[in-house]
Amino acid sequence: MNILMLTWASFGNRDMIEAFEELGHTVTECPISDADGAAEADAGDLTGKIRDAGPELVFSFNYYPAAAIACKNLGLHYAAWVYDSPYVRLYHYTINYPTNHVFVFDKTVYLEFHRAGISTVHYLPMAANADRLAALRDFDAFRETEWMNRYEVAFVGSLYTEKHQFYQRLTGISDYTRGYLEGLMDAQKQVYGYNFIQELLTADIIADMKKSLPM
Amino acid sequence: MKLLLYEWESYLQYDVKEICREMGIQVDSFAWKFADKNVDEAFEKWFGKSVDTRQYDALLSINYWPVLSRMAQQRGIKYIAWCYDNPLNVINPEETLGNPVNCVFFFDRLQAQKYIRMGTVHYLPLGVNSTRLSKLRLSGQDYDKYCADIALVGSLYESRMQELRALADEHTQGYLDAVMAAQQNLYGCYLFDELISDELISGINEYVAKRNPGTSFRLPKEALTFAMASEVTRKERLILLTLLGRRFDTRLYSFQSSRILQGVKCFPAIDYVSEMPKVFACTKINLNPSLRCIQSGIPLRALDIMAAGGFLLSNYQPELAEQFEDGEEMVIYESMEDAVAKAEYYLKHEESRQQIARNGQTKVLKEYSLQRRLRQILEIAGIVDGATA
Numbered sequence: 001m002n003i004l005m006l007t008w009a010s011f012g013n014r015d016m017i018e019a020f021e022e023l024g025h026t027v028t029e030c031p032i033s034d035a036d037g038a039a040e041a042d043a044g045d046l047t048g049k050i051r052d053a054g055p056e057l058v059f060s061f062n063y064y065p066a067a068a069i070a071c072k073n074l075g076l077h078y079a080a081w082v083y084d085s086p087y088v089r090l091y092h093y094t095i096n097y098p099t100n101h102v103f104v105f106d107k108t109v110y111l112e113f114h115r116a117g118i119s120t121v122h123y124l125p126m127a128a129n130a131d132r133l134a135a136l137r138d139f140d141a142f143r144e145t146e147w148m149n150r151y152e153v154a155f156v157g158s159l160y161t162e163k164h165q166f167y168q169r170l171t172g173i174s175d176y177t178r179g180y181l182e183g184l185m186d187a188q189k190q191v192y193g194y195n196f197i198q199e200l201l202t203a204d205i206i207a208d209m210k211k212s213l214p215m
Numbered sequence: 216m217k218l219l220l221y222e223w224e225s226y227l228q229y230d231v232k233e234i235c236r237e238m239g240i241q242v243d244s245f246a247w248k249f250a251d252k253n254v255d256e257a258f259e260k261w262f263g264k265s266v267d268t269r270q271y272d273a274l275l276s277i278n279y280w281p282v283l284s285r286m287a288q289q290r291g292i293k294y295i296a297w298c299y300d301n302p303l304n305v306i307n308p309e310e311t312l313g314n315p316v317n318c319v320f321f322f323d324r325l326q327a328q329k330y331i332r333m334g335t336v337h338y339l340p341l342g343v344n345s346t347r348l349s350k351l352r353l354s355g356q357d358y359d360k361y362c363a364d365i366a367l368v369g370s371l372y373e374s375r376m377q378e379l380r381a382l383a384d385e386h387t388q389g390y391l392d393a394v395m396a397a398q399q400n401l402y403g404c405y406l407f408d409e410l411i412s413d414e415l416i417s418g419i420n421e422y423v424a425k426r427n428p429g430t431s432f433r434l435p436k437e438a439l440t441f442a443m444a445s446e447v448t449r450k451e452r453l454i455l456l457t458l459l460g461r462r463f464d465t466r467l468y469s470f471q472s473s474r475i476l477q478g479v480k481c482f483p484a485i486d487y488v489s490e491m492p493k494v495f496a497c498t499k500i501n502l503n504p505s506l507r508c509i510q511s512g513i514p515l516r517a518l519d520i521m522a523a524g525g526f527l528l529s530n531y532q533p534e535l536a537e538q539f540e541d542g543e544e545m546v547i548y549e550s551m552e553d554a555v556a557k558a559e560y561y562l563k564h565e566e567s568r569q570q571i572a573r574n575g576q577t578k579v580l581k582e583y584s585l586q587r588r589l590r591q592i593l594e595i596a597g598i599v600d601g602a603t604a
Contacts, residue, residue, distance in 0.1 A: 179389025186390075186410050187397035200396045 001025045004055035006067055008034040011083070015129035016061070022131075028053050032064065039092065042066035047073055062087060063102055068094040077101060083126055085109060096120050108195075172212035177205055216598065219268070219292075220244040221276040221283055226487045226515065227299055227585075228277055230344035234585050237346060243271070252305060253281045268292040272598045279303055279319055281311040288314045295319075295596050299341055301326055301509045302437065312336065318596040323512030324534060325405075337595055340534065341515045343522040345584035351492050351523060361497035364463040364562055368485065368494060369516060371452055371471045372506070374445035375438075382434060383419045390415070391443065398447050398507065402531035402549060405510040407440040444508035451504050451530075451551075458555050459502075463562060468494060495525030499568065500558055503529035513538065518583050521545060521575035526568050528557060544575040 003020055007013050007029045017027045030049055047070040050058060058071050063080040071078035072094075079101045082090065086109070095102065096118050103124035104110050110123035142148060167181070188197055218235065222228060222244045235242045245266070249255045259282070268274070268290040276283055279296040287294035288311075296319045308330070312319060317335035321327040327338035380388055398406050416436045423432060453473065459465045460478030472481040485491050495501050501520040511533040520527045527545035529535055541547045546561065548554035561568040593599045 174389075175385040176389040179386035179391075180393040181389075183390035183393025183410070184397065187394050187406050190406055190409060191397075191401065191404060194401070196397055196400060199400075200393065 001057060002053075002055045003027050003057045003059055004030055004050060004053045006030050006032045006058065006060035006064065008032050008061075010034075010061040012061060012129075015132065016059070018129060018132070020059075028055065032060075032067075034062075037066065039065035039069060039094065043069035043073070046070040050074060050076065063089050063092075063095075065089060065092040065094045068092075068097050068100055071099045072097045075099065079103070081124065090121070166213075170209060170212050173208050177208040180205055216593075217241040217243070217271050218295075219266070219271040219274045221274065221280065222246040223277070225277040225299070227297070229488055230347065230585055231275075231277065231297075231589070233344060233347065234589055238586065238589065249280070249282055251282070253310075254285070255282050258282060259286060262286050263290075273318075273596060279305060279308065279312070281305055281308070284311045284314045284317055287316045292316065293318060293596055293598070295592060297592065298322065299515050301506075301512060302441065304441075306435065306437070309333075318592070320592060320595075321512075322515075323509055325510040326512070339588060339591060339595075340513055340538070340583065341518055342583045342585040342588040343515075343518050343579060345522070345580040345586060347488070348492060348522045349580055351496065353493060353496055357493045358497050361494045363466045363480075363498050365459050365500045365502065365558060366466040366468060366494060366498040367452065367456060367502040367504070368468040368491060369452075371467075371469060371473055372445040372449040373471060374442045374449055376442045376446035379434065379439055379442050382423050384422050387415065387419060387422075395443055395447055398443070399450060400550065403511075403533050403536075405507070407443050407508075411436055411440050411443070441508060444506065447507045448504065451507075454551055455502065455504055455554055458551060459558055462555065463558065466498070491519065492523035495520045495523035498525060500528050500561060501525040502554075503527055505530055505532055517545070518579055521572075521579040522583070524572055524576045526561065526572040527575060528554065528561070530554075539575070539578070542571070544571060544578055546571065 003025050005013070005017065005020075005027050008031070013029075017029075020027045030053060032046070043066040046066050050067075050070050051074060055076070057077045057079060058067060059079045059081075060067055061080075062082050062084060067080070068078055070076075076099060078097075078099055081103045083105060085104070085106045087104075090102070090104070090109070090113075094100070095113070097120065100120040102121045104113075104121060105124060105126045107123050110121060113121035136142075170178075170181075173181075184197055184200055188195070216239075218240060220228075220232070220242050223246065232242055232244075247255075247258050247261075249258060263286075268287075271292060273293040273295050274283060274287050275295045275297070277296075278298050278300055284294050284296070294314070294316050296317065298319065298321050301321070301323045303326075311317075312330055313333040313335055315335070319330075319336045320339045321330075321336060322339060322341045324338050327336055330336040331338075380391060383391065394406055394410050413436070416434060416439065419434055419439075423434070424430060453476065456465060456467060456476055456479045460476065464480075465478065466480045466482055467476065468482045468485050470484040485494060503514060503517045503520060505514050505517075509532070513532060513535050517527055517529050517532075517535060521544070529545060529547055531547050531549050535545070536547060539545050546557055548557055561571075590599075
C-alpha cells in the first residue's frame, strides 16, 4: 500500500516509517507545519499535495483537522495516532468524519469519545521500535562505554516549567478563585488514577479565570 | 475477674456489660460528667477517696478519657480504653496516651498506626453482641412498622463549617471549598490531615486576631478538619437520601431532620438495643455513608446492620473492602450514581439481596462478636493469658 505520512517535528517519524516498510508498505513523506492554521484554508493546500502523491492511506502523528478535511474531500482513509494528552484538536468538529481513524493511547479519553457516540476514535496504547531497541541489549558492549556507572537515577522529560505557564498568567483572578485553584491542585497531587480537576472547576471559577485571561 | 467500668451514654456500654455477665466477669460501674476530659479535680478527689482500685483487674471505658488514664496511672491499675469514635475528640492525646497502664484499642487501622509507636495502642476492629442479635425474632407487627425499601439510621451531622469558614480570608475559603469538593467524590483517601497544614491554621488564627484585637480565640486544626469531614458527610447523606427518596420508599431515622429532604420519610431516632436491629432486618437496603474522618476502619453501624441480618450498602472503606466480600456479604458504592444504580439493582433482585444479607450476618456474628473482641482485649491487656482466653 502507498502511505503518505504527514511529517512534522514529532517523535517516532523514523520508527514509524521503518515499521510501515517492514510490513511491506511504501511510504512517502509530506512535511507539514504543526502551527494552528485555519483548518479549512490549510485543507485546500493539503488536498492538492495529497492528490499529487496519490496514496491509499494518509498517516500522521497527532490529529490534523486540515488533513481530515482534505481526506474526506478525496475519499481517502486518514489514520492519526495521537500521543499528546490532552490534545485540543481532537475536539474539532471534523473528528467524526467517516474517513477518519483516530487512535488515542489513553483509555479515559477513548471512553469520553465513545460515550459521546463518536466511533472514529479508537484506543491504541503507544509502541516502541522493538527491533531498534533490542539491538541495544548488548551489556558487554555497554560496559565499555562512558555511560557505565555514570548515573544511578535519570528522568528524561519536561518539568512543565520550560514553556509559558498558564497559571502564572492568571494575575487578575480573585483571592477566592486563587485559593480554590490551589486547593484543587494540592488535592489532585495526593491522588493518582482519578483526575477530578475538570469536574470541580465550577462555572463561577471558569468565569473568573476567563475574565482574567480571555480566550 | 473484676472490672471497673466508667459509664456514659455510649452505644456499646449495654452490650459490654451484658457480655461481661455472660463471660462471668464481675463489673462495678460508676458515672461522672467530667468538667474537662483532661483534668477534673472534683472527680480525682472523689475517685481517690471512694474507689478501692486494688480489687479490680482493670479500669474499662468506652472511648479514651485522659482523666481516667491519669487516675489509673496514679493508682497503678491497668486502664483499658475501647474506642469506637474516630477521631478521638481529645486535645493533645499524646500527653497521656503513652501512660504505661494504658491499653487503648482503635478500630481504625490508620489511626492506630498514628499512635502505635507509643506502645500502648492496639488495632482491633469493632464487634457486636452476637448472643443478643442471634436471638432476634421479628413479628408481623415489626414488619408492618419498619418495612421500607431503603433506610439510613444516623446523624445528618450538622457541622460548624459555615461558622468556621467565615473566620478565614477569601483565599483560604476558596482553598477549603476546593479541598472539600475534592474529598466529596473521593473514598479511601483522606485529604484533610495532610492539606490542612499548620501554616493554614496559623494563617486563619492571625486573620482572626487581626480582625478582633485582643481575642483569645484559637482555632485548633482538629476542630476545622472535623467540621470539614462532618460537612462532607452531611452533604453526602443529604444527596444520597434525596436521590434515593425520589425513586424509592426511603426512610431516615435520626434525631435530626432537614427541610430540604424531599421524598424521604423522616422518623425520630430509635433505641440502639430494642429497635435498631428490627429496622435493619425489615428494611430492604440499609445505608452506611461513613463519617468521613473514619479513614479506613469499619464503622460500628456497618456491623450493626449486617449482624441484624440487614443488607448493607456502604461507601468504600478500605478495611470493609479487605475483610468482606463485595457483592457476596455486603455491597460497596463508589459514587452517588453507583449507590443509586446498586440500590435499584438489589431492590429488583430479591434473592441475591437476601443471600448477601444472610452471608454478611453469618460472618459478623461469628467473626465480629464482642465476645471474641473482649477476650482479645483481656489477652492483649495481659489480664488473661492466651491459653485460658
